[in-house]
Amino acid sequence: xxxxxxxxxxxxxxxxxxxxxxxxxxxxxxxxxxxxxxxxxxxxxxxxxxxxxxxxxxxxxxxxxxxxxxxxxxxxxxxxxxxxxxxxxxxxxxxxxxxxxxxxxxxxxxxxxxxxxxxxxxxxxxxxxxxxxxxxxxxxxxxxxxxxxxxxxxxxxxxxxxxxxxxxxxxxxxxxxxxxxxxxxxxxxxxxxxxxxxxxxxxx
Numbered sequence: 257x258x259x260x261x262x263x264x265x266x267x268x269x270x271x272x273x274x275x276x277x278x279x280x281x282x283x284x285x286x287x288x289x290x291x292x293x294x295x296x297x298x299x300x301x302x303x304x305x306x307x308x309x310x311x312x313x314x315x316x317x318x319x320x321x322x323x324x325x326x327x328x329x330x331x332x333x334x335x336x337x338x339x340x341x342x343x344x345x346x347x348x349x350x351x352x353x354x355x356x357x358x359x360x361x362x363x364x365x366x367x368x369x370x371x372x373x374x375x376x377x378x379x380x381x382x383x384x385x386x387x388x389x390x391x392x393x394x395x396x397x398x399x400x401x402x403x404x405x406x407x408x409x410x411x412x413x414x415x416x417x418x419x420x421x422x423x424x425x426x427x428x429x430x431x432x433x434x435x436x437x438x439x440x441x442x443x444x445x446x447x448x449x450x451x452x453x454x455x456x457x458x459x460x
Contacts, residue, residue: 257396257404262411265394269412271448272390273419279305282376283420287427290364295424297366298373303417305377307409313387314405317395338389340453347446350439 257265273280279302286295364372377383391408395401423430 257394257399257407261394261396262407265408266411266415269415270419273416278376279373279416280420280423282372283424284427284430286364286369286372287424290369292421292424292427294364294366294369295427296421297369299417299420299424301370301373301375302377302420303373303413305374306383306413306416309378309384310387310391310405310409310412313384313391314401314409316388317392334389336389336393336453338386338453340450343446343448343450343453345446347443347450349442349446 283295283298283302286298391405394408395404
């Protein structure tokens with residue numbers, strides 16, 4: 257993968273990882289309930305789930321590219337439209353709010369935290385669609401697909417895990433801010449999603 261392509265991908269992934277989602281909300285709740293150290297199990301479960309979904313997406317993309325060389329352009333256009341739709345949905349989403357009873361939750365086992373993180377990552381079919389829309393924007397069909405897929409997956413999972421660890425560490429501070437200013441934050445992130453969806457299909 258070309259360095260400038262990977263750099264653009266890295267910056268985009270950082271922005272995506274900062275947007276609200278099921279796993280970031282779960283990590284936020286667990287960080288507030290159980291502390292950031294125990295929440296590392298939640299992060300680990302989510303990382304495994306994301307890796308599995310990315311692998312499934314990449315298998316589908318690879319099979320499609322092998323049958324039709326023009327499929328990448330089609331994937332980029334469809335993916336761009338999907339990202340725009342996601343941006344609109346995020347822009348309209350309400351601020352994140354955690355249940356008031358969360359602070360009194362019982363101490364969960366490491367296995368339970370890991371399982372919750374894993375299930376949160378793999379139980380949302382939109383995530384699989386998102387990877388299918390997002391990853392083709394950065395694939396060069398003339399280069400080694402397996403190497404590119406490995407780089408894309410490793411970058412995404414590492415960045416996502418680092419952001420979630422940061423969220424867990426700052427859970428008590430971030431939670432009130434999200435409840436107070438989360439609506440505006442969602443609108444900014446949704447606008448960025450829509451702009452990215454419009455711009456990425458035109459990149460080479």
